[in-house]
Every structure is written in C-alpha cells, then in structure tokens.
Amino acid sequence: MQEFLFEGFDNMGDVVKDSIEAKDEKQALTLLRKRKIKVTKIKEDAKPLLARKKVKSTELMQVTKKMSSMVKAGLPVVETISILKGQAKSYGMKYVLSSVYRDLNTGSTISEAFGRHPKVFDNIYLNIISAGEESGALDEFLGKLAVMMEKRDKIAKGLKKAFTYPIIVMVIALGISTFMLIKVIPIFQEMYGGMGVDLPAFTKALIAVSEFLRDPSKGGLTFISVIAFFFLFNFALKSSLKLRKTWHKITLKLPLFGNLIFKSTFSRLTLVMANLMKAGVPIINVLEIGTNVSTNLPIKDALSNVKKDVLTGKELSVLFRRDNLFPPELAQLISVGEKTGNVDEMLNSLASYYEEEFDLAVGALSAAIEPLMIVLVGGIVAALLLGMYLPIFNAGALFAG
Numbered sequence: 001m002q003e004f005l006f007e008g009f010d011n012m013g014d015v016v017k018d019s020i021e022a023k024d025e026k027q028a029l030t031l032l033r034k035r036k037i038k039v040t041k042i043k044e045d046a047k048p049l050l051a052r053k054k055v056k057s058t059e060l061m062q063v064t065k066k067m068s069s070m071v072k073a074g075l076p077v078v079e080t081i082s083i084l085k086g087q088a089k090s091y092g093m094k095y096v097l098s099s100v101y102r103d104l105n106t107g108s109t110i111s112e113a114f115g116r117h118p119k120v121f122d123n124i125y126l127n128i129i130s131a132g133e134e135s136g137a138l139d140e141f142l143g144k145l146a147v148m149m150e151k152r153d154k155i156a157k158g159l160k161k162a163f164t165y166p167i168i169v170m171v172i173a174l175g176i177s178t179f180m181l182i183k184v185i186p187i188f189q190e191m192y193g194g195m196g197v198d199l200p201a202f203t204k205a206l207i208a209v210s211e212f213l214r215d216p217s218k219g220g221l222t223f224i225s226v227i228a229f230f231f232l233f234n235f236a237l238k239s240s241l242k243l244r245k246t247w248h249k250i251t252l253k254l255p256l257f258g259n260l261i262f263k264s265t266f267s268r269l270t271l272v273m274a275n276l277m278k279a280g281v282p283i284i285n286v287l288e289i290g291t292n293v294s295t296n297l298p299i300k301d302a303l304s305n306v307k308k309d310v311l312t313g314k315e316l317s318v319l320f321r322r323d324n325l326f327p328p329e330l331a332q333l334i335s336v337g338e339k340t341g342n343v344d345e346m347l348n349s350l351a352s353y354y355e356e357e358f359d360l361a362v363g364a365l366s367a368a369i370e371p372l373m374i375v376l377v378g379g380i381v382a383a384l385l386l387g388m389y390l391p392i393f394n395a396g397a398l399f400a401g
Contacts, residue, residue, distance in 0.1 A: 004028040008039040011106060018098060036106050055092040055120045061149040063093065068142035077138070078104045096120050109133060123289045124148075124272055131279030141279060148275050151355060152268055158362045159264050163257070165366065169373040173380055178213070180384045185210040188388045199391055206387040245297045252296065256368065260361050265296055266327065267354035269303075274347035283310060298325060316343070329353075 005019050006028070016037055022028035025042060032039050063084055070080040081104060085097035096117050103113035111130040114121045121129075125145065132141025189207050192199060199207070213219035237244050252258050272293050276286045287307035294300040306319045317335035320326045330350060337346030 004042050004044055006032065006037075006039050006042040008032070008037050008041070010038075010102065011036040016102070018102070019095070035103065055090060055096060057149070057153060059088075059090060059093055060120065061146060061153060063088070063097075064142060064149060065146040068139055068146055071142060072139035077110055092120075110138070123292065124276065127276055127281045127285070127289065128279045131281065135280070144275055144278070148271055151271055151351075155264050155267055155355070155358060158358060159260065162260055162362050162365050166369055166373065169369075169377065173373075173377045176377065177380050177384065180381070181206070181210045181213055185384070185388060186214070192391055200387075202387045203390050206384065241297075245301075248297045252298070256365055260358070260365060261296070263354050263358040263361055265294065265299060266330070267351060267358050269294060269299075270330070270347045270354060271351035274344050274351050277344035277347065283316065302326065 003019050003021055004025060007017050010016050020028050020031060022031055029039060066084060067080055071077060081097055081101045085094055085101055088094035088097055100113040110133050111126055114129055115126050128141050128145045132138035185206055237247060252262055269290055273286050273290050276289060287303060287310060291300055291303040291307060294303060302323045302325045309319050315338055317331045317338055320334055321331035333346040333350050334343055337343035
C-alpha cells in the first residue's frame, strides 16, 4: 500500500487537504470519488506511512474513554469526533480521527468509518462498536470497550514487569562477573605469580576462565557465538511453525513464569470473549477473534478446533472440556452459563478471577525473585572474591601452623 496526498472539495464545498492509502493513484481516485470528494491535486507521499500514522494503544484507550463520556453526556458522535481530533496528541491519531470525521459527514456509519483503519481498530473494537451502534447503546459499549482495553493494557504491563526485572538483574550479574574476571583477577594473578605461591584448584580455575575471556581468539569467539546462537534461534522460531509450537508449549511449563503466561493468556481471552458475547457477536465469530487474539500457538490451535466443532451443534462447555489445555473451571462456568443463558456473565466472572490470579502471581513472582536475585548476585561476587583470596587464607593458615 502507498499513501497519496490530495487536495480537493467535499460535497459541502469545503476545501479538503489530506492523505489516503491505496495500491496506486487510480485506486486512490476511485476511493475518493466514493467519498464524494472532487480531487484537484494528488501526489504520492514520500514519507514512510508507518512512521507518521502509528497509534499507541494507551492513546487509543484514552480516546475511547473520552468518546464514551461525551456520547453518554448526549453529544452527537460527529461533534465528539471533531473535538477529539482537535485534542489528539499524535499525528497518527489526528489523521485517523480526521478521516473518521470526514466519513461520518459523507454518510458512513461509525463502524464503517472506523473499519477503514484496521491497523488502529482491531476486530474486537469494531465488533463492539457495531453492536453499540445497532443497539442504540453506543456510550455503554464504548465504556465496556475502554474498561477492557485498560485491563488488557494492565495485563501486558504486568507481564512485561515480571520478565524485565530478572533479565536486568541477570545482565548486571553477568556484567559484574565479566568485569571481575577480565579486570580484577589478572591483578591477583600477577601478584601471586610474583610470590610463587601454590594456588588452590578453585583459584586456578578462575584464572583459566579469566585468561580464556581475555584471549580474543577464544573469549571473543565465544561471545560472538553466543550472540549468533540467539539470532539463529530467533530466526528459526520465526521460520519454523513446528519449532514455534514446541517452544510455546515449553514456555507454558516453565517454573514460575509458565503459570504467569498461562493466566495472562486466559485472562485476556475470557475478557475478550465475554465482551464480544455481551455485544451479541455470533459465537463462531467470537471464537474466530479469540483465536486471532491468542499469541500462544498450542492454545490458538485448541481454540481453532473448538471453532470447527461448534458448527456441529455441540455445547461449548463440552468442547472446552475435551482439551486438557483449557483449565477445568472454564468449561465448568461456561456449562453453568449455558444452563442459565448467561455465558457472557460467566466468562466475565472468569476474566475477573484470572485477572486477580494473574496479579497475585506477579506479586508472588516478584516476592520470590527479588531475594533469589540478590542471593545470586551476592553469591557470584562472593565466589569470585573467595577464589582470589583463598591463597592468602591458605598462606595465613600455614604461618599460623
């Protein structure tokens, strides 16, 4: 897709200066004619499209919250969008809302206007907007959408926080160890060489590691090999679907972190399904969107199987119970919902439960990892210092004897 800058007049005679995405200039002109814009000038924009039109999820969430409040207060949607585009912080959001505003003024529905920007408004967003539009309760559905986005953002930040701290501490520990092995240990090595003392096996091992790391042909090659391994592994994951599935299965079984990934995945999934079902989206579409939302491939495959078999008329609870990848409480609560006609409420309760469990898991992980990381870093430094001072301790013991 390319982007074209254009100038012209809309059907009300107002001057329009904006841009449009299209395969080529011919398609761009066709799209503009459909929007009842008389084009006087058009040219391809040389500036990268993604660099100018990226919209952050946090900004979209804030815009959705404001939109919900304004519509609830009785403000017309067109006027709401007009105000929001004036308040937009980024070029991307301003561009999108300007386009939506124009489309609304030329007769498009809200869902149609939003639907022209799939990179900003995903299927979940569009389905809920469409349901709110059809039911006449747009403010209510916008409010639900804002809450859902906030919860999804909170889960993503929690997951990021849980993984970031251990990585930072490990990098610090590795940095301290490398510094001591390359810079500090050679000083002790030179000192002991001049003294002619017999070195303990542990000290000799540390000196050997230090010499290995300082040798460009060995240490440098090892460093390059480690970096190359990570790049190759990442490339292999992207290239091989089978390897990616295996890796995703392993991540779900990792100590501490596996439970966190599992709960965050099902918290997001049940939250999305609950909101879509509440909006009246057909179950087959709910499962389709749920499958697309899931990033873990084994869970994605399991959901895809449920989606295929739901067309046979089997109850949803039976299908979720069939695969042991799904937690038992998911099938149990869906079964209750099927009997009472409140599947969406059961899924919403489950989403809240998983969110609480996820928060507890993040807290427990942080509480467990912090002292472990301190012990790890302290242990590494203590071991290196002990190895360097052992010859002095041994010499002191000999003199004392």
